[in-house]
Amino acid sequence: MAIEMGRPEAGALGDVVRVLREWQDDAAPVQLHPGDVGWFWRFGAERTAEATRTWSRAGKVVAVGLLDGADLLRLAFAPEAFRDREVARQVAQDVSAPEHGVLPDGKVHVEAPTGALVQDLLLEGGWESGEPWTPLRRDLGAPVPDPGVPVEVIGPERAREWAAVLRASFDGSTFTEERWHAMAAGAPYAGARCLVIRHEKGEAVAAVAVWPAGKGRPGLIEPMGVHRDHRRHGYGRAITLAAAHALRESGSSSVVVCTPSSNVGAVATYRSAGLETLPERRDLYRDAS
Missing domain, CATH: 3.40.630.30 (Gcn5-related N-acetyltransferase (GNAT))
Incomplete structure (x- = not known):
């Protein structure tokens, strides 16, 4: 079944936050957290909605992205979608093609959770490793x-x-x-x-x-x-x-x-x-x- 990318309306952001909460797990890698969306909300609901992307299959959200600035997309995945090839392929395609409206031309960055298949596909597609980050818990x-x-x-x-x-x-x-x-x-x-x-x-x-x-x-x-x-x-x-x-x-x-x-x-x-x-x-x- 096809993976569809969308941009939620401001009034639907609460549903995105709920999904991100459900995905947080100590046994999983650190990834985009509802608090990251909450901190971005300092710019207002409309701008937060404009910066948010969702990928859904059969009406169920399987990945969420937040444009933390014009050139950085931060990603989170549903537990069952971490290594899902169909999901990873669509996300990689969307973030790699400026015409899809996720990231622009020029130098851009993607932050994905450790172990997510989308990392492998982006590297295979010519993306390169960038700045190192240290998660702590x-x-x-x-x-x-x-x-x-x-x-x-x-x-x-x-x-x-x-x-x-x-x-x-x-x-x-x-x-x-x-x-x-x-x-x-x-x-x-x-x-x-x-x-x-x-x-x-x-x-x-x-x-x-x-x-x-x-x-x-x-x-x-x-x-x-x-x-x-x-x-x-x-x-x-x-x-x-x-x-x-x-x-x-x-x-x-x-x-x-x-x-x-x-x-x-x-x-x-x-x-x-x-x-x-x-x-x-x-x-x-x-x-x-």
């Missing part, structure tokens, strides 16, 4: 150590403060209070939390968003940042522990995160909070310019 079956500092859950009245910490954590960040409200209005934010920690003078110095996928499923950290004026004081470890604690309270089975391997500081911070590195993976790229 911490099991939440056991209690999480106390972060050692007060942790605050941020609501709408403190959105401006959370946004300010995030801007001070990432060079070039344009995150605003308005984008926080757009993110919090999205379907993936149900059960999610934004946290901050403060130093002794009361200033917020680190921020994180945590995204559960449901009880017994992995939860995601995205993003996590420490104010550039307050680094090297253990705040990254503390806010990561706070995130893990919040996800455990929500019933998540584990906490996962994925960061560029070149960001050695982030990898070290996550490991200091008890996350274990998983096998490194690489995105794939094609340069047709």
